[in-house]
Amino acid sequence: QNLINAGYAAAAAASATSVLTVASLTRSTGATVNFVGGTANATPLGTATNQLLFSGGLTSTNGTAGTFSANGYQYFGTGAGGTVGNIIPFGEVNGGASTGDFATYTANGIAAFANYYVASSTALLQAAVATQIVQVTAAATLASGQTLGALQLNGGATAFNVTGVAGTALTVASGAILSVGTGAAHDIVLTGSINLPVETILFQNFQQGQWTEFQTPFTGPGSLVIAGAASVYLNMAVNSNTYSGGTVYNSGFNNLYQNSGNGGTGPITLTGGTFGTNAAGKVAVDRGSVM
DSSP: OEEEEEEEEEOTTTOOEEEEESSSSOOTTTTEEEEOOOEEEEESSTTTSSSEEOOOSSSSSOOOTEEEEETOEEEEEGGGGEEEEEEEEEEEEEEEEEEEEEEETTEEEEEEOOOOOOOOOOHHHHOTTTBEEEEEOOOOEOOOEEEEEEEEEOOOOOOEEEOOTTTTTEETTTOEEEEEEEESSSSSEESOOOESSOOEEEEEEBBBEEEEEEOOOOOOOOOEEESSSSSSEEEETTOOOOOSSOOEEOOEEEEEEESSSSSHHHHHESSSSOOOEEESSSOOSSSSSSS
16 A cells, blocks of 8 residues: 655644646556555645645545546545535555545645544435435444445444345445444354445454454445555354455454455455455455455
């Protein structure tokens, strides 16, 4: 995973401003990036004090909810109050073990997305519309066949389960999923399945020592890109992951399979992090791999 760190090593002095302007942004398929505002995020990006600007490749003008920018780099979705904003599905801001938000692009450049539709109950989660950029903060059950714009699992100090409906799939239209939390337990997504309609990026930032667990199989034509700073545990039945776009391990502290046959049907590319088994014996990888 790429890191772009722009800003100061400590809190900026009064009237100090850091502005870094980049001519353009070009991305290769499967690439992810973590934008950080100086040392340990001492000067957060997207403020008057610290700006990371791109002259080309990104726009601060939001398009129609539920669509992508012309180059596919930004997804336009709705946040709290139905306001349309944008996220960069392959980018996170201040990503780390227990920290991170989706990246957005504003008049002040790269910033942490903040206007989430917050779902703290089943009723609120099921009320989210197909373009919504959702932050789940408590145990909840999805609606049957629900589509969301983007999904952040924010466990805070208390982890929770997100439960799907058996026989139906959750679709995340932007392909952006992010988990974060500081608790002594971990988030679990269970029941139903997750459809990958496009390249889907999972930033897994639950604190190290814990993990984000998926008991739901992944299906669909898209690829799965695993990034972030912590661990993911793929704990679904043997041969149940049928997504066909391939798997990219782009980062991640540790990526564990419980059972064989769950790397999808496409190629597996390892550019960062590790993957292995959580079970006794071996987990089979039976297709072409690029290390």
